[in-house]
Amino acid sequence: MKYTFNPQKRVLMGPGPSDAHPRVLKAMATPLIGHLDPQFVQMMDEVKDMVQQTLLTKNELTFVVSAPGSAGMETCLVNLLEPGDECIICINGVFGGRMADIAERCGAKVHKITTSWGQVTSTEQVKEALKACPNPKLLATVHAETSTGALQPLKEISDLIHDAGGLLVVDAVTSWCGVPLKVDEWGIDAIYSGTQKNLSAPPGLSPVSFSPRAVKVLENRKTKVQSWFLDLNLVKNYWAGAKRAYHHTAPVSSVYALHEALSIVLEEGLEKRWERHQNVHNYLKSELEKLGFTYLVDEENRLPNLNAVYLPETVKNEAALRSTLLNDYNIEVGGGLGDFAGKIWRIGIMGESCTKNHVNMLIGALKELL
Template identity: 60%
Template sequence: QDHGCLSIVDAVTSLGGTPVKVDEWGADAIYSGTQKCLSCVPGLSPVSFSDRALEVIRNRKSPVQSWFLDLNLVMGYWGSGAQRTYHHTAPVNSLYALHESLRILQEEGLENAWARHEKNHLALKAGLEAMGIGFIVKEGDRLPQLNAVTVPEGVDEAAVRKALLEDFNLEIGAGLGALAGKVWRIGLMGHASNQKNVMLCLSALEAVLGQMKAPITKGVALDAAMAVYA
């Protein structure tokens, strides 16, 4: 912003689960997904643009190669003062689903949803760290919804994920790119961010790692998590 550049914010995992202050931050463009903390069906991507970004979009010199991604055409269909020039078939069922998801979020209260995600993250963090499992992102830079944690030394991380899914009906994500095989990604998003899931994850992970003789501290994770909920 100091240099007049446009800014864009990735809010795919954060919208609905942690404060997203678009105007206060002066974000020029922001996008999210409906399937994460909004607990809606996948397929929609809420977006917002500042006046400055809209000016750039409207005054671009070269044509957009994609009809579908041409924002000038999209704004002509959806935007303020639009002439309703046809651009695409609206995903009506998904839009109704999003409306219901937002209604449920409004009933809970946005600040309450933020607090719920934070508390469940802290409980999971307490349990994992008591076991001896750490986070790869330093505290203060983490999202409470997405917990990337280290795989204990000597553990077959894929075998752990397989056992969690088959024995406990619990699925956690693998590491991607350079982190493949080194971390697990544990999501606490939307309605799935609750105490029951936190306790299930901790007890199941401890059981599976214990069976594999992993170097963890056993018998302490659940008490550590419950101390957060007390």
């Protein structure tokens, strides 16, 4: 049995991946070089520099996990938590729940702040949680909840957890390079993201950064990190060590793509990129509302690049409509997760998929179909 693979060209407007820039695709086709080649090592330094620039951080321990964003999440938690540690985790969607699951697998005692999906965690809730858990090792929260399209304000929560002597851990998978995110200014201690959303590189890598405060926690661990693959004591010798000690074989081509995608972000300018996501969101929003879509999240905490919307009441079968969009127009949008399955759509306008042309393709198709 012989297989060939020549997929239909898609227009990616779901929760990720987004369309990749042709320059990024071209970078992927660059012939391989070794993961310890001086040329590769220099390129890794450039990637680190560009990750720092786009996260607005000077954190020395900034590097890239050789696996998707979920592994970046696990990297942050398994390195900072030890059995018996107490932590606070904010849950207002799938990814907060995933963080709690991982923290429990680390043997930590997890205090959950549970908020309705589509809402954000309030400072009052955090204060309340700190009463029940006055000395948490860390508080973890999702900046941009991909399952609901809610954008979590971070600065006040950061002050609260630091006053309690703990670290702030942030999931920035859907916020990095798409909406304002200021790691040093906001006092974020450990942050992870992914390459496949606003960055528009292929999925598969997870940039991670640890503050000096978080590094100190790492250095004072009493137990071994439970994951060998994600143990920063080992990984950092490859990404940051003077000797570039072999740890694992880096996904060479994916790092090429990340390098090119980061270059494109910096050529556009980080703030201009944030503005573009906001402007295209405003256009998409007005067009969707004309068609009878309504937003799940209040305007105040609404993520511009991931639009979680209820469908017009005339639509009885959202899955069938999504299939038609995919099959007849090659446009991918996402369905809802959890309780929102069958009820909402998640429309991504991220990175290269964040253009008025993308909005016009989607709206034009919907006008025909509705």
